[in-house]
Amino acid sequence: MTQTPEPVVIVGGGQSGLAAARAALQTGLRPLILEASDAAEGSWPRYYDSLTAFSPARFSAMPGLDFDGDPDRYPHRDEVAGYLRHYAALLDAEIRTGTRVRAVENAGDRRPGAFVVRTENGEEIEAAAVVAASGSFARPVRPDLPGAGTFAGRVLHAADYRDANDLAGQRVVVVGGGNSAVQIAYELTGTVERVSLASRAPLTFLPQRRDGRDVHHRLVSSGFDDLPPAWLIHHVRSRLVMDVGDYASAVRDGRLVRRPMFTALDGEHVVWADGQRERADVLLLATGYLPDLDYLAPLGALDEHGLPVHQGGLSLIRPGLAYLGLEFQRSFASNTLRGVAADAAHIMGPLAAHARHAPAQIGL
Missing domain, CATH: 3.50.50.60 (FAD/NAD(P)-binding domain)
Structure with a gap:
């Protein structure tokens, strides 16, 4: 009962998805990252040209890989994108780029508690657990303005x-x-x-x-x-x-x-x-972004506004589903390069318990 033949599917290969993959590996799970773009670098290349990280390099690094150079400088947008590509290359995780997720569904009777992840290119991937780390750049907030x-x-x-x-x-x-x-x-x-x-x-x-x-x-x-x-x-x-x-x-x-x-x-x-x-x-x-999570609609895991119903990144609707990269998900530093790894570690223990059928192992 301890084996998890299906992977933990991580939707999104930016900083949140990469942090999730590292935490999964440390928990003994097999991560599979599905990234819609052609590189695991998140939304950084698509931000405005002058953007820099708001925290110095020493506080912008993720676990296991420091930024090169002066630790007190503020890394430029393109440098952060390159850093994430390097981070991805060092992970012992499968990363499929050019793979957009269309829907996540319950596996049903074929495997209770598991998921089926459907991609736009026709793949069906069974997953023991799912991490939604797809970011929000594709869903900018455009408020209704009078007139x-x-x-x-x-x-x-x-x-x-x-x-x-x-x-x-x-x-x-x-x-x-x-x-x-x-x-x-x-x-x-x-x-x-x-x-x-x-x-x-x-x-x-x-x-x-x-x-x-x-x-x-x-x-x-x-x-x-x-x-x-x-x-x-x-x-x-x-x-x-x-x-x-x-x-x-x-x-x-x-x-x-x-x-x-x-x-x-x-x-x-x-x-x-x-x-x-x-x-x-x-x-x-400059009115911000909302999580881009329409692919989770088949699970009924979102509220009427398309937002996740969660506590600290763990779905309150569907066991085995978790989120990463939400603003203020657990703390002030959530959704930042320096803070996302702590959130990833927080969600991965419960996901591992779900993937390993922990309740069944104790007779429930």
């Missing part, structure tokens, strides 16, 4: 944005109050004709450096990284924006104008809460 149907300009998402020069000379309103929104808006200053930043709450800046060291030293040493969401809400009232000082300075001196969220779009204009109207050519939504 959006009348807006004469372009509406882009941060997922569509690459470089400030693409919007040179235009009037841009960036929507959002997190790291990406502020970083993109700041990058646009000096290149576009005008940029405004619209957010529902005032910006909350977290100084990137204290006492000459990056704040991640304190996030790790103090244990803040490990605080669960239920405790974090007592201390963090809005999204935190990492800042070496440039962003807050730009807001103070007026180079970057932050305004409360506009009330409507009307033709060529956004209408601000105070009634002022501002012409805009581009509305750029």
Whole structure:
């Protein structure tokens, strides 16, 4: 009863999927990663050109492989993608790229408790357990905005944005109050004709450096990284924006104008809460992403919004199903390069028990 001939299928070969595969191997399970793209590098290559990791290299590495070079630098987007490809090559796990999962179903009577994973190229793979680690880049949040149907300009998402020069000379309103929104808006200053930043709450800046060291030293040493969401809400009232000082300075001196969220779009204009109207050519939504999990619909494991019903990454609907890479899945550091390995270790023990039919082994 201890053998698990079917693999643990991991949907997604980015940082979460790779962390899951490493944890599975350490638990004695056989991981099979199914990655839709042509490389195990996650969504990093598709982010905007100037993106860097928000934590230094020493805190951005996953277990078993450090970043090369200065540990206090902030790795660029392309460097992180290359790091993940290298990490994947070092894992003793089967990785099938170019393999998109279409549906995950119950195996039924043919193997109670197991799954059948169906891919778009017609494969049927039996699995003892499934980890949904497919990320969220394919499902950007595009909120309903009053008057959006009348807006004469372009509406882009941060997922569509690459470089400030693409919007040179235009009037841009960036929507959002997190790291990406502020970083993109700041990058646009000096290149576009005008940029405004619209957010529902005032910006909350977290100084990137204290006492000459990056704040991640304190996030790790103090244990803040490990605080669960239920405790974090007592201390963090809005999204935190990492800042070496440039962003807050730009807001103070007026180079970057932050305004409360506009009330409507009307033709060529956004209408601000105070009634002022501002012409805009581009509305750029830095409004985040949601998990891309439609392939789990046959299991009935998602709520009415298509979101996972889980506790700490373990499905509350279907034993043997787990998630990785969800924002605040278990802690402040969840869904980060430095934090995903801890979440992977947390879910893999229960998955191993399920795959090995632990209840049956004790007579239940």
